[in-house]
Amino acid sequence: xxxxxxxxxxxxxxxxxxxxxxxxxxxxxxxxxxxxxxxxxxxxxxxxxxxxxxxxxxxxxxxxxxxxxxxxxxxxxxxxxxxxxxxxxxxxxxxxxxxxxxxxxxxxxxxxxxxxxxxxxxxxxxxxxxxxxxxxxxxxxxxxxxxxxxxxxxxxxxxxxxxxxxxxxxxxxxxxxxxxxxxxxxxxxxxxxxxxxxxxxxxxxxxxxxxxxxxxxxxxxxxxxxxxxxxxxxxxxxxxxxxxxxxxxxxxxxxxxxxxxxxxxxxxxxxxxxxxxxxxxxxxxxxxxxxxxxxxxxxxxxxxxxxxxxxxxxxxxxxxxxxxxxxxx
Amino acid sequence: xxxxxxxxxxxxxxxxxxxxxxxxxxxxxxxxxxxxxxxxxxxxxxxxxxxxxxxxxxxxxxxxxxxxxxxxxxxxxxxxxxxxxxxxxxxxxxxxxxxxxxxxxxxxxxxxxxxxxxxxxxxxxxxxxxxxxxxxxxxxxxxxxxxxxxxxxxxxxxxxxxxxxxxxxxxxxxxxxxxxxxxxxxxxxxxxxxxxxxxxxxxxxxxxxxxxxxxxxxxxxxxxxxxxxxxxxxxxxxxxxxxxxxxxxxxxxxxxxxxxxxxxxxxxxxxxxxxxxxxxxxxxxxxxxxxxxxxxxxxxxxxxxxxxxxxxxxxxxxxxxxxxxxxxxxxxxxxxxxxxxxxxx
Numbered sequence: 001x002x003x004x005x006x007x008x009x010x011x012x013x014x015x016x017x018x019x020x021x022x023x024x025x026x027x028x029x030x031x032x033x034x035x036x037x038x039x040x041x042x043x044x045x046x047x048x049x050x051x052x053x054x055x056x057x058x059x060x061x062x063x064x065x066x067x068x069x070x071x072x073x074x075x076x077x078x079x080x081x082x083x084x085x086x087x088x089x090x091x092x093x094x095x096x097x098x099x100x101x102x103x104x105x106x107x108x109x110x111x112x113x114x115x116x117x118x119x120x121x122x123x124x125x126x127x128x129x130x131x132x133x134x135x136x137x138x139x140x141x142x143x144x145x146x147x148x149x150x151x152x153x154x155x156x157x158x159x160x161x162x163x164x165x166x167x168x169x170x171x172x173x174x175x176x177x178x179x180x181x182x183x184x185x186x187x188x189x190x191x192x193x194x195x196x197x198x199x200x201x202x203x204x205x206x207x208x209x210x211x212x213x214x215x216x217x218x219x220x221x222x223x224x225x226x227x228x229x230x231x232x233x234x235x236x237x238x239x240x241x242x243x244x245x246x247x248x249x250x251x252x253x254x255x256x257x258x259x260x261x262x263x264x265x266x267x268x269x270x271x272x273x274x275x276x277x278x279x280x281x282x283x284x285x286x287x288x289x290x291x292x293x294x295x296x297x298x299x300x301x302x303x304x305x306x307x308x309x310x311x312x313x314x315x316x317x318x319x320x321x322x323x324x325x326x327x328x329x
Numbered sequence: 330x331x332x333x334x335x336x337x338x339x340x341x342x343x344x345x346x347x348x349x350x351x352x353x354x355x356x357x358x359x360x361x362x363x364x365x366x367x368x369x370x371x372x373x374x375x376x377x378x379x380x381x382x383x384x385x386x387x388x389x390x391x392x393x394x395x396x397x398x399x400x401x402x403x404x405x406x407x408x409x410x411x412x413x414x415x416x417x418x419x420x421x422x423x424x425x426x427x428x429x430x431x432x433x434x435x436x437x438x439x440x441x442x443x444x445x446x447x448x449x450x451x452x453x454x455x456x457x458x459x460x461x462x463x464x465x466x467x468x469x470x471x472x473x474x475x476x477x478x479x480x481x482x483x484x485x486x487x488x489x490x491x492x493x494x495x496x497x498x499x500x501x502x503x504x505x506x507x508x509x510x511x512x513x514x515x516x517x518x519x520x521x522x523x524x525x526x527x528x529x530x531x532x533x534x535x536x537x538x539x540x541x542x543x544x545x546x547x548x549x550x551x552x553x554x555x556x557x558x559x560x561x562x563x564x565x566x567x568x569x570x571x572x573x574x575x576x577x578x579x580x581x582x583x584x585x586x587x588x589x590x591x592x593x594x595x596x597x598x599x600x601x602x603x604x605x606x607x608x609x610x611x612x613x614x615x616x617x618x619x620x621x622x623x624x625x626x627x628x629x630x631x632x633x634x635x636x637x638x639x640x641x642x643x644x645x646x647x648x649x650x651x652x653x654x655x656x657x658x659x660x661x662x663x664x665x666x667x668x669x670x671x672x673x674x
Contacts (some may be wrong), residue, residue, distance in 0.1 A: 160615060190555065190597040191612050194599070216526065222600065222601055222603050223599045243604070257528060260530070261531075262534070267579070270538070
């Protein structure tokens, strides 16, 4: 019971979306483990496969069109083989998810209190009254002022920041071991974003949750992550501890992303850019997917997809220019 | 490529290109649960100038009125009160009719897809404005191709495409090319890079800097991203709930902000250093609803140094450093705020 459990284990995870016109290779061989109490940020641009990876863990990709292969385990359960009924039992209990846009994630015709209580009754089988009492505690936990009054509020009556807090309260209602967060602060104003980030960090520590946090913003990742995985064209191209990835990224794409992120001290200088655009995932390249945009490209980059290479324990990048440390005996 | 003449500089270099005086826009609230009579004070009395050749950045959170201000300046909506003076002439008078003014001021919007006609190839979209202003199609189309080249899109490859065949970054380049088609002197850029990925954002920002020099432009750059504004702007104007909180040179604002709101906004940025993470949010709560703004200083409900005077009197924009003004009672001599400078004896 006390030994650290692996919350998520992915090995060669592939997610394809198949339709009559085309097959989109959204996730192409992702490997990772998430330990208890660990915060992993998946960093990537639109279309990199970061949200699809997150939804795969919850079994939220549309079943009829999605083909998954490889291994994906949530708290030891095989997500790829699990039935919809089994997934429904896992959701909320083992893992829950928060989204970018709380207005569309919350139901507009029910009060906040009722939406939270409903989740608790459904998963824990307690009375509605007990669930409502717990809903009040949860609103206080996420620091919603005048929580008692807010139980009776409808989503449209709340500001963006309070709505996001209410969604977090619903996600935490069954004390999940894993919280999946899909750009939860992107739609918020700067002064509200930092409040929500700090709240999530505090809750993660107090409740001892594992968190996978998807973002496109390096600064947000720096505030919350233990480890960062950089995603490009459906693959993890770099993974490592937050300090190392933010200070000295190994992969040319991660380096480009850091250079292209506008921050103080660049005034009047030209920003480093990454030329071109990401590949079309309907026609997945059989070489390094970043090669056409890479300043360090060589012929060898065009022959095969580079393996993950680790210069030191805990760090890895899919680039032939990264030194492979000798395997420690 | 000069087939539409550039508009002449009338007032000389000392004349600000744009002067905004006491601009107001109140949107009436009709009916609703609480009856008629309410109004949203989206922009409530703002004054500022934009000098020739500079980039003025406007920052603020949602609902602060920055987009309403840009639409007022573009004359897309009628102001409730106030006036706009372009190069010494009042906009909408016989000296500067609206059609002439709009040739000189063009706008780029955040949503690159919604701002292009989905049924027109992009060369037609770019040529449309010049044709309205009397240029022949046979001259407007080659001109559109020149502009596509200027924004880094090869005409042979892109001119005949429709908006849905382009990526977000490419569409935003088309919008910029279209804005330049009338040879304007000023561009209003309303969150032009907010919807773009980081690597594309950097490409577009670099291009905007190049175009500014190439076409001798003046920019009004609106953004919620402080890092982007710090990178592009010469001067910065901070808005809060329809009013100006602080305005000044970019270095002065970012190095020594004097309004508590600007200070909080700057302190809300992620630190970019995992060893120096933020520990306390600089301010709590969300911006209040502009339908019913607080009396006096509008920021007082979230301000750490608010006192009685802040509720009773509206703070004036007062000089706090060279060219740098802030609307906070704590900076106004003898305002009654305990942190205010004392009156000289």
